[in-house]
Amino acid sequence: MAVHEYKCPCCGGAIAFDSATQKMKCPFCDTEFDVESLKGYDADLNDEGTDKLEWDTKAGTQWTEDEETGLRTYICKSCGGAIVGDANTAATECPFCGNHAIVMEQFKGALKPDYVIPFKLDKEAAKAKYKEHLNKFLLPKVFKDENHIDEIKGIYVPFWLFDADADADIRYRATRVRMWSDSRYDYTETSYYSVYRAGDIGFEHVPVDGSSRMPDDLMESVEPYDFSQAVDFQTAYLSGYFADKYDVDADSSVNRANERVKATTEDAFADTVNGYATVIPENTSVRLSNGKSKYAFYPVWLMNTTYNGEKYIFAMNGQTGKFVGNLPTDKGKFWGFTALITAVIGALIYGGMWLFQLL
Amino acid sequence: MTKRITALAFAIILLISLALVPASAAEASYTVKLDDSAELLSDSEESKLLATMQEVSDACGCNVVFITTKDLTGASFSFNGTADDYAFRYYETTCGVNVDGLLVYVTLKDEGGKRKVGVFGTGKCEKRLTNKESEDIRNEAISKHSPDTHSYYDFLNSIALGLKEAVPPHLKWYMLPIAIGIGFFLAFVIMNSMKKKLITVAMEHGAANYVRAGSMNVTQSRDTYLYSTVTRTEKPKNNGGSSHSSGGGSYSGGSSNF
Numbered sequence: 001m002a003v004h005e006y007k008c009p010c011c012g013g014a015i016a017f018d019s020a021t022q023k024m025k026c027p028f029c030d031t032e033f034d035v036e037s038l039k040g041y042d043a044d045l046n047d048e049g050t051d052k053l054e055w056d057t058k059a060g061t062q063w064t065e066d067e068e069t070g071l072r073t074y075i076c077k078s079c080g081g082a083i084v085g086d087a088n089t090a091a092t093e094c095p096f097c098g099n100h101a102i103v104m105e106q107f108k109g110a111l112k113p114d115y116v117i118p119f120k121l122d123k124e125a126a127k128a129k130y131k132e133h134l135n136k137f138l139l140p141k142v143f144k145d146e147n148h149i150d151e152i153k154g155i156y157v158p159f160w161l162f163d164a165d166a167d168a169d170i171r172y173r174a175t176r177v178r179m180w181s182d183s184r185y186d187y188t189e190t191s192y193y194s195v196y197r198a199g200d201i202g203f204e205h206v207p208v209d210g211s212s213r214m215p216d217d218l219m220e221s222v223e224p225y226d227f228s229q230a231v232d233f234q235t236a237y238l239s240g241y242f243a244d245k246y247d248v249d250a251d252s253s254v255n256r257a258n259e260r261v262k263a264t265t266e267d268a269f270a271d272t273v274n275g276y277a278t279v280i281p282e283n284t285s286v287r288l289s290n291g292k293s294k295y296a297f298y299p300v301w302l303m304n305t306t307y308n309g310e311k312y313i314f315a316m317n318g319q320t321g322k323f324v325g326n327l328p329t330d331k332g333k334f335w336g337f338t339a340l341i342t343a344v345i346g347a348l349i350y351g352g353m354w355l356f357q358l359l
Numbered sequence: 360m361t362k363r364i365t366a367l368a369f370a371i372i373l374l375i376s377l378a379l380v381p382a383s384a385a386e387a388s389y390t391v392k393l394d395d396s397a398e399l400l401s402d403s404e405e406s407k408l409l410a411t412m413q414e415v416s417d418a419c420g421c422n423v424v425f426i427t428t429k430d431l432t433g434a435s436f437s438f439n440g441t442a443d444d445y446a447f448r449y450y451e452t453t454c455g456v457n458v459d460g461l462l463v464y465v466t467l468k469d470e471g472g473k474r475k476v477g478v479f480g481t482g483k484c485e486k487r488l489t490n491k492e493s494e495d496i497r498n499e500a501i502s503k504h505s506p507d508t509h510s511y512y513d514f515l516n517s518i519a520l521g522l523k524e525a526v527p528p529h530l531k532w533y534m535l536p537i538a539i540g541i542g543f544f545l546a547f548v549i550m551n552s553m554k555k556k557l558i559t560v561a562m563e564h565g566a567a568n569y570v571r572a573g574s575m576n577v578t579q580s581r582d583t584y585l586y587s588t589v590t591r592t593e594k595p596k597n598n599g600g601s602s603h604s605s606g607g608g609s610y611s612g613g614s615s616n617f
Contacts (some may be wrong), residue, residue: 154464185591186592190588198580199577217562220561260563264565267565268575327558329557332548338547350534353506353530353534
């Protein structure tokens with residue numbers, strides 16, 4: 001299979017996208033190039049044929065069918081090394097020479113992304129955010145002091161972006177409560193209302209993770225992304241980062257988009273029902289029109305570590321810097337401080353009871 | 360670490376509890392007065408009753424005034440004609456208005472011509488001696504130490520001992536577990552809110568960040584009244600917290616004929 005990389009016109013070194021300058025930059029001679037200026041070059045590269053390098057070797061055994069379906073081998077154009085990746089790796093790094101490689105074969109037969117939001121934050125920013133993220137009171141000290149990140153990867157994650165107009169009519173059961181008293185009784189009057197709201201609301205660029213390898217909750221947790229900074233997709237942006245192509249198609253992602261659109265539609269119309277003690281939706285009807293989807297690559301810094309045999313995955317939004325990832329709890333500290341606070345509050349309450357008696 | 364924190368916690372409980380245990384009121388100076396105008400007690404009985412009243416005063420940290428009177432005549436102060444008000448004005452003349460104290464009176468002839476006993480608390484003793492406790496003390500004295508079968512000394516001494524048990528600052532045994540239970544509940548809420556900060560990964564609820572600006576349009580809005588229900592709850596009756604007022608001070612407790 002063919003891999004693709006950008007060579008520096010000055011020195012021939014492999015160049016990569018630099019998130020700080022938002023340009024292509026050669027790490028060897030520091031020459032910078034506009035992404036736009038590489039468009040033609042990119043088109044030329046796309047027209048290139050693939051190498052055919054056949055070897056007649058009998059060494060080794062055949063992959064089993066199960067193994068073979070999930071693996072792909074790519075040849076690095078710089079050093080000729082074999083890069084083994086999985087079926088969805090679209091951009092990667094050669095383990096032999098470190099060149100950033102874009103696997104053009106992976107885009108063939110699949111949809112080309114419509115948009116990409118380029119990385120705005122680099123690996124150092126991700127490391128700094130990780131340290132900041134660990135600054136939690138109940139985090140085990142050993143996790144903070146001795147833990148090392150196994151790997152930090154900048155990954156372009158495939159997302160389906162859904163646009164739609166939602167027509168909704170929603171009926172709520174609402175109550176108002178009035179209370180009064182006379183000398184003998186307390187009275188409570190509960191009035192019941194049927195509240196009806198109808199209207200429309202528009203959504204744009206609702207993202208749904210298109211990669212089954214990325215945990216959906218992790219990807220939704222790094223949201224939101226600012227789509228105004230998205231640009232037309234060019235492979236040049238992938239250089240220097242990893243990338244996955246989608247393996248969950250748009251049709252399979254529609255259900256999640258529907259859930260999110262429906263939930264927000266209900267919330268938005270519920271906000272227009274004011275002046276009631278309780279508001280409970282009884283019937284909701286949401287109809288979508290002008291629905292369409294786009295395919296985009298969104299930037300994510302991904303890192304993981306292992307603690308007490310359990311794997312912890314962290315993600316940072318490569319555009320906004322929002323950092324997420326669940327952390328372990330120091331159970332000893334949790335119960336110790338629970339006991340301490342119990343003692344202090346319990347003693348204060350008990351002391352208050354005594355004071356009430358004394359004064 | 361955990362053991363140290365737990366030990367520290369129990370040390371704090373112990374220290375604060377000890378610090379708040381009421382100090383002896385022996386150092387303070389309180390009035391202990393027995394006015395036996397009805398001449399129901401002998402000299403030796405008066406001495407013994409005064410000793411018991413002193414114990415009550417020391418234990419409760421307050422004035423203790425016992426009055427006996429044949430009837431409500433001959434008062435050197437004005438009152439509204441009732442036995443209770445007679446006793447209140449007597450106490451206020453002796454000790455002052457709303458000054459911490461316990462007041463016990465026995466009159467052989469009240470405003471209705473009947474024998475009557477009253478047990479009251481004022482100042483801080485107003486909340487320490489509830490109406491129910493006063494009633495229990497009176498009933499105990501009337502049923503078990505009635506002056507018809509015993510002496511007035513037994514009768515009044517029974518009241519004094521009842522006050523000594525009921526009025527000093529004390530907490531029921533279950534108050535400590537209740538205080539610790541409330542403390543544990545609040546501690547658990549606090550610590551869980553801190554624990555939640557460690558969990559930052561969750562599915563998004565909706566798509567509120569992706570609503571097209573200005574796109575929401577409510578085309579129909581109807582609020583239709585359906586029906587109403589009214590529930591009526593009887594107010595709790597106050598039994599034990601009501602106060603008597605003489606127009607000057609405020610008192611808890613009560614009186615009864617016997």
